[in-house]
Structure formats: structure tokens, C-alpha cells
Amino acid sequence: xxxxxxxxxxxxxxxxxxxxxxxxxxxxxxxxxxxxxxxxxxxxxxxxxxxxxxxxxxxxxxxxxxxxxxxxxxxxxxxxxxxxxxxxxxxxxxxxxxxxxxxxxxxxxxxxxxxxxxxxxxxxxxxxxxxxxxxxxxxxxxxxxxxxxxxxxxxxxxxxxxxxxxxxxxxxxxxxxxxxxxxxxxxxxxxxxxxxxxxxxxxxxxxxxxxxxxxxxxxxxxxxxxxxxxxxxxxxxxxxxxxxxxxxxxxxxxxxxxxxxxxxxxxxxxxxxxxxxxxxxxxxxxxxxxxxxxxxxxxxxxxxxxxxxxxxxxxxxxxxxxxxxxxxxxxxxxxxxxxxxxxxxxxxxxxxxxxxxxxxxxxxxxxxxxxxxxxxxxxxxxxxxxxxxxxxxxxxxxxxxxxxxxxxxxxxxxxxxxxxxxxxxxxxxxxxxxxxx
Numbered sequence: 001x002x003x004x005x006x007x008x009x010x011x012x013x014x015x016x017x018x019x020x021x022x023x024x025x026x027x028x029x030x031x032x033x034x035x036x037x038x039x040x041x042x043x044x045x046x047x048x049x050x051x052x053x054x055x056x057x058x059x060x061x062x063x064x065x066x067x068x069x070x071x072x073x074x075x076x077x078x079x080x081x082x083x084x085x086x087x088x089x090x091x092x093x094x095x096x097x098x099x100x101x102x103x104x105x106x107x108x109x110x111x112x113x114x115x116x117x118x119x120x121x122x123x124x125x126x127x128x129x130x131x132x133x134x135x136x137x138x139x140x141x142x143x144x145x146x147x148x149x150x151x152x153x154x155x156x157x158x159x160x161x162x163x164x165x166x167x168x169x170x171x172x173x174x175x176x177x178x179x180x181x182x183x184x185x186x187x188x189x190x191x192x193x194x195x196x197x198x199x200x201x202x203x204x205x206x207x208x209x210x211x212x213x214x215x216x217x218x219x220x221x222x223x224x225x226x227x228x229x230x231x232x233x234x235x236x237x238x239x240x241x242x243x244x245x246x247x248x249x250x251x252x253x254x255x256x257x258x259x260x261x262x263x264x265x266x267x268x269x270x271x272x273x274x275x276x277x278x279x280x281x282x283x284x285x286x287x288x289x290x291x292x293x294x295x296x297x298x299x300x301x302x303x304x305x306x307x308x309x310x311x312x313x314x315x316x317x318x319x320x321x322x323x324x325x326x327x328x329x330x331x332x333x334x335x336x337x338x339x340x341x342x343x344x345x346x347x348x349x350x351x352x353x354x355x356x357x358x359x360x361x362x363x364x365x366x367x368x369x370x371x372x373x374x375x376x377x378x379x380x381x382x383x384x385x386x387x388x389x390x391x392x393x394x395x396x397x398x399x400x401x402x403x404x405x406x407x408x409x410x411x412x413x414x415x416x417x418x419x420x421x422x423x424x425x426x427x428x429x430x431x432x433x434x435x436x437x
Contacts (some may be wrong), residue, residue: 021212027228028200034207042208043103043367047375051197053099061176064097072133075122109208109234121222159417160256163244170237200229205375237311241413243428253420259314261411272305279303322423335436339406343399
């Protein structure tokens with residue numbers, strides 16, 4: 001009876017084909033499962049509603065650094081025991097950090113779900129944070145930062161976000177800077193954990209061969225003592241835009257340009273996704289056909305609505321040679337103007353809706369895709385969005401909607417980031433002139 005009282009006042013099940021169930025513990029920690037009786041394994045994850053967009057400038061990189069440190073010891077296990085306990089039963093364990101989320105996950109056979117839950121719960125409840133391990137891992141993370149500094153496509157996209165969201169957490173790297181990482185110590189890390197690793201900020205999810213009630217008990221037994229919440233200011237990003245051109249001796253020139261986008265929570269989110277797909281979402285997209293297939297100006301060109309909870313940026317990326325930049329930019333802008341001036345055809349609209357629906361459905365055919373969906377949506381919306389509801393939003397998009405949206409996006413302040421060899425690149429004023437109707 002005491003255990004039942006510890007489960008929150010409201011336990012509810014939301015059904016999508018009878019598979020999704022959600023429970024909230026008394027401390028506010030949410031638990032969500034999707035039972036797939038046809039498989040023999042289960043994927044369990046703990047999603048924390050924090051990432052680089054929740055960090056101050058001095059903290060930049062701490063979410064990602066903490067993710068690394070969890071594998072250095074937690075609870076009764078040291079670093080070797082964490083990986084060995086999962087590997088010895090044929091499982092795998094992983095983690096990643098994004099702008100808004102930090103995820104820890106493990107996949108095991110169904111009979112080892114409690115073991116995996118125990119390992120991940122220890123990350124949250126009892127990280128060791130040994131000072132020697134902290135100092136050793138600083139070197140590892142700095143090497144990771146240096147590795148990405150040698151990838152031009154990554155760097156130009158970082159320049160893009162820095163310019164779109166200047167002096168804001170949204171514009172900073174998830175990895176942080178070597179200087180910041182060197183300054184981090186156990187006390188600083190513990191303060192961040194006390195503020196962000198709280199029950200109301202966490203979702204535990206399991207997908208596969210899982211009994212919801214049993215999983216709830218596993219999590220409750222291990223995490224019911226976690227504090228409910230902590231007061232911290234959520235940082236709301238503001239899109240600004242501007243220019244950043246950096247010359248570096250490279251084989252290619254890398255371009256990242258874009259405009260104000262929309263947030264994940266916005267009612268018109270899927271219109272942005274559809275427009276990005278039409279413009280640069282694959283081999284059937286307008287930019288791919290016109291820029292690569294017809295003119296041979298690039299190997300890679302794509303477009304996406306980069307979105308987070310409270311902001312977004314509509315971004316185009318391309319890699320070309322320096323001498324082709326003066327040709328590439330006008331061609332790209334011409335394709336933007338076509339979307340502003342003319343409605344997409346019925347055939348193109350139908351194809352785009354089909355592609356979005358296929359991507360949505362196929363992404364849920366894997367344990368990892370399904371657990372990511374249910375955990376993220378529980379954090380963002382406090383419910384799992386029925387697939388039918390999302391498909392209905394996609395199907396409701398009209399050609400008029402997309403033309404109106406194109407006019408709104410492409411008339412906003414542009415962001416223009418270029419990384420490549422010394423050359424006479426088109427400047428920001430030239431881009432603005434090209435964009436004029």
C-alpha cells in the first residue's frame with residue numbers, strides 16, 4: 001500500500017493502438033512505455049530536459065561534459081563495471097547531448113530490463129564524480145572539440161547559429177570551449193546537477209517487450225527520492241541574423257545561410273518542415289535538382305528547419321568551390337523567390353506529404369526511434385502525440401499555406417555564414433540585394 005501511495009495522484013494511460021502508457025511519480029518524474037510483444041529486447045532511456053541551450057556562458061559545455069562523466073562511475077559500479085554489466089548480457093549502452101536534451105539509453109534482452117534500469121538510474125541518483133576522473137575526462141572532451149574543429153561543415157553550421165543567435169546559449173556549441181572545460185570542477189558540476197537533474201525535468205522511457213507496471217516499480221524504487229524541481233530561469237532565444245565570413249585554407253567553400261524559423265511547439269511547425277523538404281529535402285528537392293543535377297555547382301546541398309522549444313532557424317547548407325560561389329548564391333535565391341511568387345504544384349505537394357508521412361512512420365519502426373519519440377514528446381507536450389494527429393496536420397497543409405510561409409520566411413533578416421579559402425565572396429549587402437523582390 002505504501003508503494004501505491006508514492007505513485008502520483010494521477011496515473012493515466014494514453015493509447016495508440018493500445019501500446020502507450022504513462023505514469024507520473026509523486027515527485028513529478030514521468031514514466032512512459034510502449035509495449036512491443038513481438039520483440040525479445042527492450043530499449044530503456046532516461047531523458048533529461050537540459051542541454052547547451054540551458055547553460056550560461058560560463059557553463060557552456062557542462063551538459064555534454066556531465067554526460068561523459070556518468071560513464072566514469074555511478075553507484076556501486078566503476079567505469080569498467082558499467083560497460084561490462086551491460087555488455088556481458090549482450091546489451092549496449094549509449095548517451096548523447098543536444099541543445100535541449102541529454103539522453104542515456106541501453107538496449108538489452110527483456111529479462112535484463114531491471115539491470116539496465118539500475119545502471120541508468122545510478123547515473124542520475126549517484127554519479128561518482130571522482131576528481132581524478134573529472135580531470136582525465138577533460139582531456140578527452142577537449143580532443144573531441146578539436147576533432148570537430150577540423151570538420152568544415154560542422155564549423156560553418158556553428159558560425160551560422162552564432163550569427164543567428166549572437167551572445168545566446170542557442171548559438172553556442174554543445175561541446176563548449178576548451179577554456180570552459182578546463183575550468184569545470186566537482187562543485188560546479190554538482191551545482192548544475194542539483195538545478196537541472198530533478199524529477200520534473202526527467203522522463204524514463206522503455207520500448208519493446210516491457211510490462212508498464214513492472215517498469216514503473218523499477219524506476220520508483222530507484223528514483224522516487226529525486227527532488228521534485230529546482231528554480232532556474234529558462235532561457236528564451238531570439239533570432240537576430242547577420243554575417244560571418246571566415247577565410248581558411250580549405251578545398252571547398254562552405255555556405256550556411258538562412259532565416260528566422262519556428263519552434264517545435266509552434267502550430268505551423270509542419271508547414272516549415274514541408275517547405276524545407278520541398279526546397280532542399282533530398283534528391284527530389286528543388287535545390288538538389290537545380291543546383292546539383294542541372295548546374296553541377298555542388299556535391300551537397302540541403303535545407304532544414306532547425307527548431308528547438310522556443311525558437312528556430314530555417315537553414316540552407318551547401319559546399320562548393322570558391323569560384324562557384326558567385327554563381328551559386330543567385331541560383332539559390334532564385335529558387336527562394338519562386339516559392340514566394342508561385343504556388344507549389346499539386347503533384348509536388350502530394351509528394352512532399354508522402355515523404356513526410358513515410359519518414360514519420362518509418363522512424364517509429366525501430367526501438368530507438370520509438371523511445372526517442374515518446375520521451376521527447378512527453379518532455380515537450382506532457383503527452384505522446386498520436387501518429388494520426390501528426391499525419392492530420394501534414395495532410396492539412398495547402399499550397400497557399402506554403403506560399404504565404406515562404407513570403408514570411410524569406411523576407412526576414414537573413415543569416416549568412418561562409419567558411420573557405422581567401423576569395424572575393426559575395427557579401428551580406430549583396431545577399432540582401434538579391435533577396436529584394
